[in-house]
Amino acid sequence: MSNHKDEIEENNKSSEWKTFFLLTVCLFPVLSVAVIGAYGFSIWFLQMFIMGPPGH
């Protein structure tokens, strides 16, 4: 039982680092760009169908 727990703990240190980098370097940047892109697209579509070209 205690052996098994140690194994997980051991895994944990490197997996935590990996996860940290995966999140900060890949996942969140990609998500941010996607969200901003989606925001941009939604504004564009609104302009096309509802609002008309951007005023001031």
Added chain:
Amino acid sequence: MMQTIKRFWKIISKPSNHLSFGFLTIGGFIAGIIFWGGFNTALEVTNTEEFCISCHEMSDNVYVELQDTVHWQNRSGVRATCPDCHVPHKWTDKIARKMQASKEVWGTIFGTINTREKFLEKRGELAQHEWDRFTANNSLECKNCHNYNSMDFDIMSERAQVQMKMAAERDQSCIDCHKGIAHHLPEHMNSGDGTLAKLEEMATSGYKTGNSYYSVRQLPLFTDKTLGTEAGQLNAATKVTILAVEGDAIQVEIDAWRKTKGFGRVMFEDFAMNINDGFLTKEVAQSDQYMQKGESKVDDLTGLPWQKVEVKLWMRNSSLTESRDTLWTFAKSTYDVSCSVCHTQPAENHFDTNTWPGMFNGMLSFVNLDGDTQALVLKYLQKHSSDFSEESH
């Protein structure tokens, strides 16, 4: 796969065992800064001219055309790059425009306008998109540099002064008049080119005292022969009688009618006919010094009082012609060409004199006529309306 995601979820959903709270916060914070800096840098890269002209559609067409214009090279050495005019500067609009550019990427991949011919065919549509945008935002991107308040009207030419002052008063959108200033106009829209020169060609010279002439275009009026103080503007194709010739200046008499409600600044050719002969400044219109007042009548249709006036003012010794026939010929061909682009134009005598201005102004946004040509064509239509036509309509 499922296993990996499960393990990943297990790690991120629990407090960290090995990485300290401070490290995670600072690490996330710094990663955020680096990301946002990188994002903006990338955004700025797409906002450079080098990026725009990396596609041959841009570099071979619009970019080359720009190089003949004042926005490319001028005496003060300031120039506009593509994004200065074509990318909104506000963040939200900018992002929307960047996403809209996916259409341009699509176009490049599938070669929508990959030849000059295809581009020329699409030019009208593409230009209209930009005009719509500039109209909606009141030419915001122009006004990021050009400001009505910073314009020195005194160093403009007289003709420009008149137009620019009127535009400034209304904070008019630059694109209303300045289409085709940085790239060529769509093919069928070139009718506005060089009309001023064409109109001036119709002017004669050697005007004699006592004779009557017609203005070939809108001309400035002055209070005295030094031509120093502006008194108003004479409309195109308007009759004047020469009273005196003094070098570069001539004194003219304008026989007109005006509505005596308000300041009476606008002069009309005849009683109850809204045929514009020009306008006077408030000072001149309210002073008896420059005009002789004649009979007064009330127009029963509108109930407005009209008054006959003989206005005596000074103008430059140029841009008059002996007969309106050449002007009418030019106006007719412009009317035929410009108005038949979209529909069959109505016969001149289909409307009466006072109906034409409304009809005409309603259609103006669909054509590209400069102010002089507009004034001339409208006057032509009014003078050939059902009120003047022999055949009844």
